[in-house]
Amino acid sequence: MTEPIHDQWLVQIDAELDGELSLVERAALAKHLATCVHCAGARASQLEVRVALARSAGNPHAFVVPRPVIRPGTLVLWVAIALGIGLLAGWGAHQRWGGPGSGAPLEETRGTIVVH
């Protein structure tokens, strides 16, 4: 019976750190954290993860986790690289297995004469 309630508190912690809880919900969560060591630890872990993400984004003093920014030039470059790799792989596969017919060597499909 306690597990679902505990899971719900974890969801509430996540929402609180994202600033999505009302005052009433934040008060309830604070009251629960004061009595639950496990949930308080989970909240500390969540906060440490967010600090690590902010550092990796180059802004360790941010108030919220910065969202990743995709620049149009980078996107075009990666799309072009992916298309090039796809075309090369397709060309290579066509050279190796392409065209209709079996992949058996030509000599194996040709007639032979054996003298007995």
Next chain:
Amino acid sequence: MGRSSSINAFLIALATGGGALLNFTIPMQGPGTRLTYRIRVIEPASVAPRILASGAVSGPLDTDMRLTLRSDSVEVEALFQITPIGDTVNLGAEFFTKRRVGRSRRGLPVWEDDTYRRVVRLAWNDTARVYPFGSSRRGAWVELILERAFAGGEARPAEEFDIVDTTRDFRLEAVVRPRRAHVVLNLVRGDTVSAPRPIDLIPEEPPRIVQLVLGRRVTTLELSLTRPDPPRSDRERALAIDADVVCLRVVPPDLSEPLGVMCGKLNNVARQLPLPNGDTLAATFAWPGPR
């Protein structure tokens, strides 16, 4: 006694030497030797191989054999030729193969054409096994035995083929380039036909003058036998499709421009050529009789 024994020894030596000379010369004489390709088409089966067809092609020493095997997905046409070398024989085969490799985007069958040549050397009466569908040795194979026999002046090719499994498409043909052709000529006008005029012609020999009489009118023509133009496609060349085709060139005696050229196989089918005087020249090509 001594004299008679020396004469006997001389006669024996003469007979032995003559026999050796005969053995050496007879294989060289094409018309005196008859070649036979004896074949069996065999299919592997769970218990014992099954004979699907058997037959033989015979003719003068320069006779070739054309073998055709067809299925839904493969067509194999092969022209077998021999070159005798003493007691052995070189067997060459020109293969022309079509394999169905799939379908096009529009749903039509796509075929793969392949032409190649195989040569093996074997002794007379040895058995050669031909795997026409590839070296993986799946599917039917053909057992081929080459035989030779002395046969006077018999020059006409002969074929016999017995198909046991009639659902299969097999064909066996003799291919001989005729050295002579028997041509029967008729002049035709309406319901009137001249007396048949048989004539034996040799390809590429100088023209011969022939007179045909229809009613009371005499028509003089200069006739010569030629070979057809070289084959245009690889398949026709590889399989010698027009090997037994001859062309009759018809020229009026006082002109150099021909009235026409009639080409056909030696199969007793009449070919017709309209002449400027209103008559029609009918020519029938056939194999010449033995001589």
